[in-house]
Amino acid sequence: MVESASSAALERIISPHTVAEFISKYWEQTHLHVPHEGNPLLRRYLTELVSVDDIDYFLATICGAGPQRWDSLRLSQNGTPIPPAEFQFNERAGFATFDINRILSLYRNGATLIVNSVQQTLFPVATLCNELAGFFGVRVLANVYITPPSGQGFPAHHDNHDVFLLQVLGEKHWTLYGSPVPLSRWPGRADVRDAPREVARDRLCLRAGEALYMPRGLVHEGTASEATSFHLTIGIHPYTWAQLLIDVVSEVQREDVEFRRSVAPQLAAIGDGEGLEEIVAKLSGRLRDGSRLARVVNQKMAEVACGPGPVPAHGRFRRLVDPPGVTLTTLLHVPRDEEVEIHTSEDGIEVISRDKVVTLPGFALPQVQALFSGAPTCAAALPTGLDDEGKLVLVRRLAREGLLEAEVSG
Incomplete structure (x- = not known):
């Protein structure tokens, strides 16, 4: 297994274990607990991924704005899912209106809150999921689980996809049983015959800033400690x-x-x-x-x-609406998702992208070639042949056309 830039997201989660070690010893084989002592930087990273404020915003703004997918938010208590009719109404064609006050009341009385597919609404989580998808070559989704003190969301069960549990706040006590159907592709609850409690293979406490990997098919159940537990589940959906x-x-x-x-x-x-x-x-x-x-x-x-792919750099739309002033020293580069070809003819230069053709005078060929050479550059560093004013006219024109964009400092 060759470790590369595409494995950086996985490395951040499983450190101090290497990717090669993870694949050879744990992947699709057994669980891996990454304690805080082994990966002290993970805690800060997890707080940057998702927060209680993010979920508060989701409830107040997104769910409170009108009908949403009926399964975008679920509730469960004492190991039993709460029927959607208890907290949503006007269900039509897969969409429903959520009763936020009822949801908060159920949570106050011990229900676990599950927010599905948060990679669709949270930029940092989307970035993580897309980077993991690029490494594993499969779909990667993310759900948030918030369990009240001493609460339990689900009974003993197994998933049909591999998971990383990332503990953001609080603690959760996990009991891990065997795998009655190794690498199961069929999700479901585990009855006593599948995973009798007396044959629990491991018990561990997942604290804030820690990670737990579990292969699909591994029966498990979790209970929050005396404080609220908040964790992010990253689901790796296999292609078998x-x-x-x-x-x-x-x-x-x-x-x-x-x-x-x-x-x-x-x-x-x-x-x-x-x-x-x-x-x-x-x-x-x-x-x-x-x-x-x-x-x-x-x-x-x-x-x-052709899926979600790498998440575009945050702020690119802002720079289109309100582009920064381009000066002689402004570093510029070709947008990451843009491909540009340069053609020359008797009439001048054609800069061809997927969406447009920009025609420029032939005498600017050395400067145009330098701008699209692949490395970030600025007008002041362009080859001679144009004065400073001419260089600025050229780079500002290409920036307006969207073929160049300014580097983001910091």
């Missing part, structure tokens, strides 16, 4: 080998009529196992096309790449 094979078969059946034929009723009726085996073996042989397999994998990777 089974899903890959399903995708390959789905593609093959569009091309190969043999895969679209029904299983012969007479074989099913008489239980002709040998005949079925022969047919399945014949069809399986058609799945060994390496180019098709590579095409399906590349398509899946393209879907991930």
